[in-house]
Amino acid sequence: MPPETILPARRHALPPGLIVLALAAVVLAASIAFMTVGVKGNWAYVLELRGRKLAAIVLVATATAVSTILFQTITGNRILTPSIIGFDALYALLQTVLVFFLGAGRVAAFDPRLLFLLEAASMLALALLLYRWLFLGERRSLHLLLLVGVVFGLIFRSITQLLQRIMDPNEFVVLQDRLFASFNGVNPVLIGMSATAIGLVGLAIWKRRFVMDVLLLGREPAIGLGVDYRRLVTLILVLVSVLVASSTALVGPINGFEPISFYGVLVANLTYLLLPTFSHRFLLPAAAMIGILLIAGGQLVLETLLGFDSAVGIVIEFAGGLVFVFLLLKGLAR
Amino acid sequence: MIEVEGLTKRYGATAVVDDVSLRLPEGRLTAVIGPNGAGKSTLLSMIARLMKPDTGRIRVAGLDVASTAGEVLARRLSILRQENHITARLTVGDLVAFGRFPHSGGRPGPEDARHVAEALAALDLAPFRDRFLDELSGGQRQRAFVAMTLAQDADCMLFDEPLASLDIRHAISMMELLRDLCRNKGKTVVLVLHDINIAANFADGVVAMKDGRIEAVGDTGEVMTGERLSRLYGLPISVERNGGSCIVNYFRSRD
Numbered sequence: 001m002p003p004e005t006i007l008p009a010r011r012h013a014l015p016p017g018l019i020v021l022a023l024a025a026v027v028l029a030a031s032i033a034f035m036t037v038g039v040k041g042n043w044a045y046v047l048e049l050r051g052r053k054l055a056a057i058v059l060v061a062t063a064t065a066v067s068t069i070l071f072q073t074i075t076g077n078r079i080l081t082p083s084i085i086g087f088d089a090l091y092a093l094l095q096t097v098l099v100f101f102l103g104a105g106r107v108a109a110f111d112p113r114l115l116f117l118l119e120a121a122s123m124l125a126l127a128l129l130l131y132r133w134l135f136l137g138e139r140r141s142l143h144l145l146l147l148v149g150v151v152f153g154l155i156f157r158s159i160t161q162l163l164q165r166i167m168d169p170n171e172f173v174v175l176q177d178r179l180f181a182s183f184n185g186v187n188p189v190l191i192g193m194s195a196t197a198i199g200l201v202g203l204a205i206w207k208r209r210f211v212m213d214v215l216l217l218g219r220e221p222a223i224g225l226g227v228d229y230r231r232l233v234t235l236i237l238v239l240v241s242v243l244v245a246s247s248t249a250l251v252g253p254i255n256g257f258e259p260i261s262f263y264g265v266l267v268a269n270l271t272y273l274l275l276p277t278f279s280h281r282f283l284l285p286a287a288a289m290i291g292i293l294l295i296a297g298g299q300l301v302l303e304t305l306l307g308f309d310s311a312v313g314i315v316i317e318f319a320g321g322l323v324f325v326f327l328l329l330k331g332l333a334r
Numbered sequence: 335m336i337e338v339e340g341l342t343k344r345y346g347a348t349a350v351v352d353d354v355s356l357r358l359p360e361g362r363l364t365a366v367i368g369p370n371g372a373g374k375s376t377l378l379s380m381i382a383r384l385m386k387p388d389t390g391r392i393r394v395a396g397l398d399v400a401s402t403a404g405e406v407l408a409r410r411l412s413i414l415r416q417e418n419h420i421t422a423r424l425t426v427g428d429l430v431a432f433g434r435f436p437h438s439g440g441r442p443g444p445e446d447a448r449h450v451a452e453a454l455a456a457l458d459l460a461p462f463r464d465r466f467l468d469e470l471s472g473g474q475r476q477r478a479f480v481a482m483t484l485a486q487d488a489d490c491m492l493f494d495e496p497l498a499s500l501d502i503r504h505a506i507s508m509m510e511l512l513r514d515l516c517r518n519k520g521k522t523v524v525l526v527l528h529d530i531n532i533a534a535n536f537a538d539g540v541v542a543m544k545d546g547r548i549e550a551v552g553d554t555g556e557v558m559t560g561e562r563l564s565r566l567y568g569l570p571i572s573v574e575r576n577g578g579s580c581i582v583n584y585f586r587s588r589d
Binding site: 076077078209210211213214216217218219220221223224225226227228276278 | 379382383384403404405406407408409412413414415418419420421422423424428432433435436439440441486
């Protein structure tokens with residue numbers, strides 16, 4: 001039998017389980033540093049304040065990282081994030097409408113729990129409405145869904161901008177503050193509500209960690225292997241929506257309502273780079289931890305040590321943007 | 335055993351598969367042949383529940399395809415389609431192991447490992463186990479997908495153009511392998527084939543399709559006659575039997 005050319009196998013990467021453990025250790029160390037570095041004065045007060053901030057970071061990072069990886073798995077695309085469906089745009093529209101019609105003062109006086117539920121519920125409603133477009137029976141419907149999402153996002157953004165143009169400038173300043181993710185002074189009750197939602201979704205996802213790998217093969221092979229494709233993809237989209245909705249309602253849109261969250265792209269692709277595996281049981285926890293490290297570590301270095309104020313978001317989006325451009329060019333070069 | 339009754343699929347006004355009824359007994363290798371657009375792939379896709387028929391019923395190994403749970407069916411029926419694009423970076427071993435998913439649920443045991451090793455060996459892929467799919471040639475990748483389908487170890491195996499981009503040696507050895515699965519393991523294998531010479535020499539039975547309808551169905555010797563094939567493809571074709579082999583000649587009669 002004539003031998004075929006065989007290149008030597010290149011597989012000297014660390015086992016993914018070990019990388020996840022190492023990441024966990026780094027996250028733990030970073031969290032301790034985050035809580036304790038540079039504490040002056042009243043320890044109890046500072047720990048409580050920083051604890052809340054860390055909890056919010058952990059929730060938002062986990063929700064964003066996990067939802068991005070899952071979204072990329074079902075779309076088979078490594079530069080998409082759930083925000084393409086227009087979640088963040090809807091959040092911005094909602095805030096703008098509230099401030100525009102009720103006034104900044106009255107919105108600030110709202111019960112934050114009620115506002116949280118309202119925001120989360122309307123984002124979920126949008127997602128479910130969109131998924132009615134999802135006839136996954138035959139092909140291309142996922143792309144149709146994405147396109148419809150992009151159009152929705154455009155409409156939301158246009159209305160938002162119109163309202164902001166004709167708004168009282170003083171109110172606009174208050175509104176702008178609400179439209180950027182902030183981990184400071186997050187209400188502990190909301191942290192509890194969002195943690196419950198994200199935890200339950202996490203359990204539902206963990207239960208399906210193996211079947212999610214099969215989705216990487218695409219629709220037809222997955223069905224051939226016995227996956228109820230339409231049901232699973234719809235379920236994942238709903239879970240992704242709950243994740244995005246509860247994290248956005250907690251701190252605001254992490255990407256400052258641009259159509260693409262570079263933070264999500266950055267976290268997901270760092271994860272793929274670090275873990276040479278397709279297994280969601282490694283990818284998902286690793287992505288969550290990388291997400292936490294980026295925000296918490298970034299805050300620690302930039303704000304606590306170097307003294308820049310709230311520059312992390314900008315730095316992360318910048319780095320994410322570079323990764324995005326790199327991925328695009330790599331895709332073009334192929 | 336695959337039973338199809340009154341199967342129809344329409345796109346707009348044109349019926350791609352038009353009221354097709356079929357019975358494919360088990361333990362046989364059946365080739366589906368016919369010109370482009372005959373509805374061969376659509377028929378296969380509907381049998382494998384990748385596409386919903388407009389009307390008609392399909393039973394595979396006694397199970398109704400429309401109502402049986404996907405995971406139950408996946409242990410009795412496998413399909414390999416013509417085009418397979420995977421965006422994730424998988425090795426050959428990873429891909430073939432996916433074939434065991436209906437049995438292992440993602441947690442492979444020793445039995446699964448044995449099936450994967452056998453499938454890799456059967457398709458000459460053992461040395462490529464740790465290679466990534468995007469580092470393989472088209473033919474090697476095609477064999478990896480066939481190996482995945484074999485590892486699934488279903489009673490009925492459907493393949494759409496499994497010989498695409500294979501060299502002659504691998505095409506012949508794959509056909510021998512599939513014939514062997516029918517003879518010795520009682521599998522039912524259905525292939526869409528464009529190479530009618532391969533069909534004439536390896537298939538037990540042939541289904542000839544044209545314009546969404548079945549033109550002829552039966553044992554290979556019965557269906558593969560010069561007259562029938564000429565009508566099917568609209569081209570003068572002669573069939574020459576030469577000892578044990580059969581040559582479908584579509585060149586000589588042109589001059």
